[in-house]
Amino acid sequence: MSDTNQNNQSPYGRDASGENKTGPIIPKSPTEALRPEKVPAPPKRSRKAHGQFIVFLNFLMSLAVIGCIVTVGGFYYMINTFQSPGPLATNTHFIVRNGASLFDIANNLERSGIIDNSRVFRYMTDSMGKGQRLKAGEYEIKANASMKEIMTLLESGKSILYSVSLPEGLTSKQMFDRLLNDPVLEGDLPAEIPAEGSLRPDTYRFSRGTKRQEIVSQMQAAQKGLIEQVWAKRDADLPIKTVEEFVTMASIVEKETGKDDERAHVASVFMNRLQKGMRIQSDPTIIYGLFGGDGKPADRPIYQSDLKKETPYNTYIIRGLPPGPIANPGKAALEAVANPWRTEDLYFVADGTGGHVFAKTLDEHNANVRRWRKIEAERAAAGGTAETAVDGQPGGAEAEKPAN
Numbered sequence: 583m584s585d586t587n588q589n590n591q592s593p594y595g596r597d598a599s600g601e602n603k604t605g606p607i608i609p610k611s612p613t614e615a616l617r618p619e620k621v622p623a624p625p626k627r628s629r630k631a632h633g634q635f636i637v638f639l640n641f642l643m644s645l646a647v648i649g650c651i652v653t654v655g656g657f658y659y660m661i662n663t664f665q666s667p668g669p670l671a672t673n674t675h676f677i678v679r680n681g682a683s684l685f686d687i688a689n690n691l692e693r694s695g696i697i698d699n700s701r702v703f704r705y706m707t708d709s710m711g712k713g714q715r716l717k718a719g720e721y722e723i724k725a726n727a728s729m730k731e732i733m734t735l736l737e738s739g740k741s742i743l744y745s746v747s748l749p750e751g752l753t754s755k756q757m758f759d760r761l762l763n764d765p766v767l768e769g770d771l772p773a774e775i776p777a778e779g780s781l782r783p784d785t786y787r788f789s790r791g792t793k794r795q796e797i798v799s800q801m802q803a804a805q806k807g808l809i810e811q812v813w814a815k816r817d818a819d820l821p822i823k824t825v826e827e828f829v830t831m832a833s834i835v836e837k838e839t840g841k842d843d844e845r846a847h848v849a850s851v852f853m854n855r856l857q858k859g860m861r862i863q864s865d866p867t868i869i870y871g872l873f874g875g876d877g878k879p880a881d882r883p884i885y886q887s888d889l890k891k892e893t894p895y896n897t898y899i900i901r902g903l904p905p906g907p908i909a910n911p912g913k914a915a916l917e918a919v920a921n922p923w924r925t926e927d928l929y930f931v932a933d934g935t936g937g938h939v940f941a942k943t944l945d946e947h948n949a950n951v952r953r954w955r956k957i958e959a960e961r962a963a964a965g966g967t968a969e970t971a972v973d974g975q976p977g978g979a980e981a982e983k984p985a986n
Contacts, residue, residue: 664706667726669698677720678736680791684713687736696723696732703729712737720790741789746797750783750912751836755875757781757801757910761794769793775875779829779907781805808913816920821856826906828919833907836915837866841937845918850925851940860928862897870908871895 676696678687684707688700697703707713712733719741723732744766748757754775762771771794782804786797813825822828835849852862869878871893878884889896895904927940929947934957941947 660702660706663699663702664729666728668696668728668732670696670723670725670727672725674723675720675742676723677790678716678718680718682716682718684708684716687716691732696727697729703733706730707733717741718791743787743789745785745787747785748781748783748801748910750915751840751909752783753870753875753877753909754778754781756877757783761797764794766790767792767794767797769795771795772798776802777906778875779805779833779910781910782808783910783912805910809916812913812916812920817922820920820922821853822903822919827903829911829916830903830907832911832915832919833909834862834864834866834903835918836911837909838864839938842914844937845914846921846923847925847927847940848930848938849918849922851927851930853922854926854928856902858928859901861899861901862903864897866908867895867897867904868893870904 674694674696676691676694682690684704688697688704688707691697691703692700704713706729707716710733716733716736717739719739721735721741723735727735744764746760746764746767748760752760754777758771758775761767767788768791776798781798781801784801784804786800788797809825809829813828816828820828822831831849831852834852835845838848839845852864855862865884868884868888868891872878872888872891889898892899894900895908897904925940926942929941929944929950930938931941931947931950931954933939933950934954939950939953941950
């Protein structure tokens with residue numbers, strides 16, 4: 583049985599499934615047997631699936647290209663708009679308030695017709711890192727100024743400057759009145775008026791939004807520095823020994839003459855009178871004693887009766903200097919008192935030309951007074967006043983002899 587089966591066995595081999603192969607068995611070499619069999623290729627994608635992916639990629643690429651074109655176009659538009667002449671027809675003023683944000687500034691510029699697109703101004707200014715550098719103040723915007731020019735101007739802080747003039751010889755109250763009436767300055771003045779002589783007469787420049795208190799602080803600091811500087815260079819032989827007396831004398835000289843070439847001469851007269859124990863006899867001190875910081879009305883002369891009114895400032899009655907300054911002296915008056923001329927003059931009186939004539943002796947002075955009275959009488963209106971007005975320079979009414 584087994585022999586029959588063996589004899590009937592086919593010369594062809596069987597495959598792995600047990601089925602007969604159609605060909606003869608071909609033996610393999612060891613190398614071929616170890617070689618990996620070829621992996622079949624993956625099934626091909628359908629043409630439909632391949633087409634959808636390509637379409638999606640094309641869509642994304644198109645969006646990217648369009649986005650780049652829009653971005654470049656928008657950036658070009660903003661740069662062009664930012665640098666192009668603006669819509670402003672004529673020069674105008676523009677105010678940037680303290681604490682204003684870039685958003686507020688841009689909107690106010692557009693609202694005022696200075697620029698035509700606040701967003702462009704805001705985005706470009708911010709992108710250039712200038713958003714936090716725009717300074718408060720009032721600016722003059724030129725006609726057709728571009729946004730870039732406006733941004734540069736606001737960054738520079740070169741705002742419009744105003745000024746308030748406070749001339750020499752004003753009292754502290756008169757200076758406060760000028761500051762109070764200035765239409766550009768803001769804020770309240772200090773509740774207490776500074777002491778006479780403590781404010782520097784000058785012209786102060788400021789931008790809109792400046793507080794009155796700031797100007798007062800500047801004036802005080804400037805006067806303090808000036809007084810210290812001039813006092814340090816004073817003549818060592820002065821009959822005044824304290825800074826307070828120095829400023830008081832300078833305020834009297836300031837009120838006596840406005841001529842630069844006379845101040846040191848007038849100062850020498852007062853110094854000589856102090857050294858000789860004479861009364862100063864200065865009209866401006868009488869006026870301050872009568873009217874204080876308000877000052878004498880322009881149409882109010884000094885009468886003979888005023889010379890006898892007892893006030894702490896009446897140097898026709900008191901000896902020496904009054905208790906304090908009668909005004910705020912300027913640099914020229916301070917320097918004149920610190921280094922007065924060396925003269926022997928004890929008197930001076932108006933000469934009718936805006937200056938004064940000086941004298942060493944009482945007789946010379948009385949002759950000068952008579953000449954002044956004649957000039958004064960010629961100018962006086964008919965009828966005059968009930969009391970005779972006096973000039974009030976040293977010895978102008980009743981000349982005092984040196985107390986020897």
